Amino acid sequence: MLLLGFDIGSSSVKGSLVDGESGKCLASAFYPKQEMKMVAHQAGWAEQDPELWWENLKLALKDILNESGVLPADIGAIGISYQMHGLVLAGKDFNVLRPSIIWCDSRATGIGENAFREIGNQKCLTNLLNSPGNFTASKLSWVKENEHELFDKIHKAMLPGDFIAMKMTGEIKTTISGLSEGIMWNFKENSIATLLLDHYGIDGDLIPELTDTFGVQGQLSEKAANELGLKPGIKISYRAGDQPNNALSLNVLNPGEIAATAGTSGVVYGVSDKIKFDPLSRVNTFAHVNHSDVSPRLGVLLCINGTGILNSWLKANVGNNSFSYEEMNEQASKIPIGSENLAILPFGNGAERVLKNTSPGAQISGLNFNIHHSAHLFRAAQEGIAFSFKYGMDVMENIGVKAQVIRAGHANMFLSPIFRETLACITDATIELFNTDGSIGAARGAGIGCGYYKSESEAFSNLQKLEVVQPDIAYATAYQAAYLNWKEILEKSI
Secondary structure, three states: OEEEEEEEOOOOEEEEEEEOOOOOEEEEEEEOOOOOOOEOOOOOOOEEOHHHHHHHHHHHHHHHHHHHOOOHHHEEEEEEEEOOOOEEEEOOOOOEOOOEEOOOOOOOHHHHHHHHHHHOHHHHHHHHOOOOOOOHHHHHHHHHHHOHHHHOOOOEEEOHHHHHHHHHHOOOEEOHHHHHHOOOEEOOOOEEOHHHHHHHOOOHHHOOEEOOOEEEEEEOOHHHHHHHOOOOOOEEEEEEEHHHHHHHHOOOOOOOEEEEEEOOOEEEEEEEOOOOOOOOOOOEEEEOOOOOOOOOOEEEEEEEOOOHHHHHHHHHHOOOOOOOHHHHHHHHOOOOOOHHHOEEEOOOOOOEHHHOOEOOOOEEEOOOOOOOOHHHHHHHHHHHHHHHHHHHHHHHHHOOOOOOEEEEEOOHHHHOHHHHHHHHHHHOOEEEEEOOOHHHHHHHHHHHHOOOOOOHHHHOOOOOEEEEEOOOHHHHHHHHHHHHHHHHHHHHHO
16 A cells, blocks of 8 residues: 655645555655745744645645656555644634644743633643643634634634645544644543633634544545545545654654654654653643553653754854865864863753743853864764753653653754764663654554554554664763763853
8 A cells, every 4th residue: 555644844845655565655745845935924923824735735746646656546545744733723614714823933922821820830730731831722812812803703723734634634623632732632631621721711612523643534535636636535544743743753652762853953752651741841741643541642842942053053154164064073073072171052042941931042161262173163062952952851751751762863963973972872872763754654654544554563664774873881971071061051051
């Protein structure tokens, strides 16, 4: 069976066609080739037209079909991954009422903070596992407060993946995992979070019907099939937010397993079987793709805004773009662990949730003009990024997520031997690197959901592992000393 996966990002929409038997990606494509248009009518706002996602999905699929040459009739299931925390509103005719308020829009921050205080911190955390924050429910409350006439026309409030599934099936449904990322799921009561919705004065009827993350959520309608160039009746059998889906794509499903990404920003996503929360809300807890009331699987998400963006800033402003990343790595490798007491805090890309929403800014500490040069900066930056991961992972460990294995795609900062070695040594975790991405993960998820794979282990039996990095005990002491020095500098700055 051929499996089709789509990853609906805010920059582009990527699709991949996977041969279910071999696990091989037969073709992939993304659109647009430049970043997708994002509109900000005011500072801190970010909106996108959901129809743009659909149009770019169609363009990516057209390229995939042309490149692979497969018969559309051979495609058996479709999976959807999507940018988390967005809000899409549809009327009774299923047409979108306004642009989507997407994940990086911060207009509802104050609404969420007020709800957290008024409902009570402990009550929110014990039921929702998170502060309402700037998540989807708070964005919906913003619409209610500021766009009254439009709010009265809402039939259903969706997440971005729900919208794509609606376009494919003609049905509006959502998942427990999706509701949890919008802070609309009550883990204590195992039901929709009327605790928060009632506080906001939002009718629970606006929440779509529930469907399973894995399972036949609907079938491709004749209208959608004609638009996509596919056959009607293909099963839509998986959907998940991008970070839970990234974890799935790396076969991170059980306690002790960690998925990580380190592009412009960094994410560490760990799985726990205990319904716990961070009392300071420095990390977020959502229902993972394989969560159930009987067998809990919680995804604990750490997001660090300032990671690879520091490395790219140094490349442009210290290296004057005259060095490739590989050349920067080579220079850094000649510098000893700890960068001869030079330390860099990478937090120059906005307020950091793991630092209790403070924004200390990026900082260079211990610079000695007689000792340090550009190679020291290159190494200290990579160490500082890895140390920021360690700092956040200690918070995760306090709520039951202890890293034994860190899995990541072979991309971005994980291409750097220094970054990988630093992270492995200070976390004492094995790092496994794989050749996969979100759209491939969504395709595999579709195979699980439609029953083509009999188990999750079968779905990932042919996942290609490219490299394994073990903690090196010979370097552990030096890295630990460098981390403690870095941590002391950080804690003095916040």
